[in-house]
Amino acid sequence: MKQSQLFTKTKKESPADEVSLNAELLIKAGFINKEMAGVYSFLPLGLLVINKIENIIREEMNNIGGIEMKTTVLQNKEVWEKSNRWDDEVVDIWFKTKLKNGGEVGLSFTNEEAYSNILKQYISSYKDLPIYPYDFKNIFRNETRSKSGILRGREFYWKALYSFSKDEAEHDEFYEKSKLAYKNIFQKVGIGHLTYMTFASGGSFSKFSHEFQTLTGAGEDTIYINENKGIAINKEVYTDEVLESLGLKKEDLIEKRAIEVGNIFSLGTKFSEPFDLKYKNEKGEDKLVVMGSYGLGLTRLMGTIVEVLSDDKGIIWPESVAPFKVHLLALGKDENVKTESDKLYEELNRKGIEVLFDDRIDTSAGEKFADADLIGIPYRVVVSKRSLADGGFEVKKRTEANGKIVSFDDLMKLLETKN
RNA sequence: CGGGGUGUAGUAUAUCGGUAGUAUCCGUGUUUUGGGAACACGAGGGCCGGGUUCGAUUCCCGGCACCCCGACCA
Numbered sequence: 001m002k003q004s005q006l007f008t009k010t011k012k013e014s015p016a017d018e019v020s021l022n023a024e025l026l027i028k029a030g031f032i033n034k035e036m037a038g039v040y041s042f043l044p045l046g047l048l049v050i051n052k053i054e055n056i057i058r059e060e061m062n063n064i065g066g067i068e069m070k071t072t073v074l075q076n077k078e079v080w081e082k083s084n085r086w087d088d089e090v091v092d093i094w095f096k097t098k099l100k101n102g103g104e105v106g107l108s109f110t111n112e113e114a115y116s117n118i119l120k121q122y123i124s125s126y127k128d129l130p131i132y133p134y135d136f137k138n139i140f141r142n143e144t145r146s147k148s149g150i151l152r153g154r155e156f157y158w159k160a161l162y163s164f165s166k167d168e169a170e171h172d173e174f175y176e177k178s179k180l181a182y183k184n185i186f187q188k189v190g191i192g193h194l195t196y197m198t199f200a201s202g203g204s205f206s207k208f209s210h211e212f213q214t215l216t217g218a219g220e221d222t223i224y225i226n227e228n229k230g231i232a233i234n235k236e237v238y239t240d241e242v243l244e245s246l247g248l249k250k251e252d253l254i255e256k257r258a259i260e261v262g263n264i265f266s267l268g269t270k271f272s273e274p275f276d277l278k279y280k281n282e283k284g285e286d287k288l289v290v291m292g293s294y295g296l297g298l299t300r301l302m303g304t305i306v307e308v309l310s311d312d313k314g315i316i317w318p319e320s321v322a323p324f325k326v327h328l329l330a331l332g333k334d335e336n337v338k339t340e341s342d343k344l345y346e347e348l349n350r351k352g353i354e355v356l357f358d359d360r361i362d363t364s365a366g367e368k369f370a371d372a373d374l375i376g377i378p379y380r381v382v383v384s385k386r387s388l389a390d391g392g393f394e395v396k397k398r399t400e401a402n403g404k405i406v407s408f409d410d411l412m413k414l415l416e417t418k419n
Numbered sequence: 420c421g422g423g424g425u426g427u428a429g430u431a432u433a434u435c436g437g438u439a440g441u442a443u444c445c446g447u448g449u450u451u452u453g454g455g456a457a458c459a460c461g462a463g464g465g466c467c468g469g470g471u472u473c474g475a476u477u478c479c480c481g482g483c484a485c486c487c488c489g490a491c492c493a
Binding site for chain 2: 011016036092293332363370394
């Protein structure tokens with residue numbers, strides 16, 4: 001993409017109405033636009049990042065048997081009454097509205113009911129199980145206080161998978177697989193080293209759930225981590241009994257602030273009962289389906305990556321989720337610079353290497369450098385009179401202080417290698 | 420939901436009970452081009468409603484919006 005065609009512009013000043021680092025950087029760099037408190041649009045650059053994250057998650061979910069679909073945002077009141085979660089006294093984060101004909105609808109804040117209701121039509125035999133449907137969708141929660149930019153919004157984008165298994169054993173097997181898939185996801189998006197699988201409360205569903213918590217001061221949770229074992233305990237279940245059952249000792253744990261980037265739950269028959277979600281086993285007996293839920297907020301994950309990976313100049317995207325792999329800067333109005341940078345741009349596109357080309361004519365070198373640092377694309381390639389005189393193109397990683405001059409061929413070789 | 424704070428050009432801010440200033444951004448022109456270039460000219464502003472006052476952007480009341488702390492958080 002040519003930067004001259006990208007309508008977003010970077011901002012020099014930090015927004016006055018945002019304090020959180022993720023919102024500040026993402027707004028300054030032109031990834032998101034604030035619509036109201038806790039509600040953000042994703043601009044071209046932001047959408048590219050979300051798409052990258054989405055594809056990583058999709059790949060991992062498909063690997064463990066997930067099958068993608070799409071549930072609706074508008075929710076049927078009657079369906080939620082079955083599980084007793086329509087009442088505002090029970091769930092206080094509903095956005096609800098009226099239909100013109102007088103009926104009521106809600107905007108989905110989670111998907112258990114929708115999936116249970118749909119799957120009831122298709123599950124009737126043990127031969128139909130297990131199944132693992134999931135979707136990516138926008139979710140709405142009427143939070144009394146949204147905060148921290150895109151870390152806690154009223155509208156956000158998430159992935160939710162639900163497991164439908166014949167029994168506890170089959171459920172447990174998938175549950176363990178999902179843990180590994182989640183670990184892979186966080187590893188791939190570049191925050192694996194800061195993300196701990198954390199024992200947490202299972203709420204009203206089960207004794208425990210597992211959260212994936214990324215260490216950051218911007219987080220909302222306090223967890224106790226065991227660095228050697230790579231696991232943690234949420235403060236909400238930090239008791240002697242739990243420590244003992246997990247074989248952890250207090251003296252090996254360190255208290256940290258963290259943000260929950262994913263959460264997996266065993267649901268048991270909490271939803272299959274009210275929805276009468278049963279199947280016939282081999283003996284012709286009716287059995288309740290055993291369920292699990294596996295959530296992951298993509299927008300929160302994107303915000304977390306920014307919180308954790310940036311410096312005083314801007315964002316430092318891991319290559320796996322960066323909007324582009326290469327930021328190509330053409331400096332000056334020299335004809336050779338134009339010719340060579342155009343040529344390089346075309347060649348990168350031809351090879352399928354994602355590139356943002358700063359082809360703006362009247363923009364100074366300093367401004368282009370500052371923009372490149374702020375936007376945070378992994379590789380910066382400079383074409384200028386000076387670089388050409390020195391023998392080619394200057395390439396610099398966002399994480400490095402100084403670049404080096406390389407020839408056209410060496411540059412292509414470098415950028416073609418998979419990391 | 421409890422507490423605290425803030426609303427002034429697109430953005431960031433200053434001052435002020437009496438013609439609202441600066442930077443940036445935007446437009447035009449000239450000179451520039453390796454770390455947010457320089458000069459000139461130009462365009463652009465007081466959240467909404469009420470009150471006090473000769474006069475309110477400023478003071479008072481109400482509303483709305485936004486931020487922060489806490490509560491909450493499948």
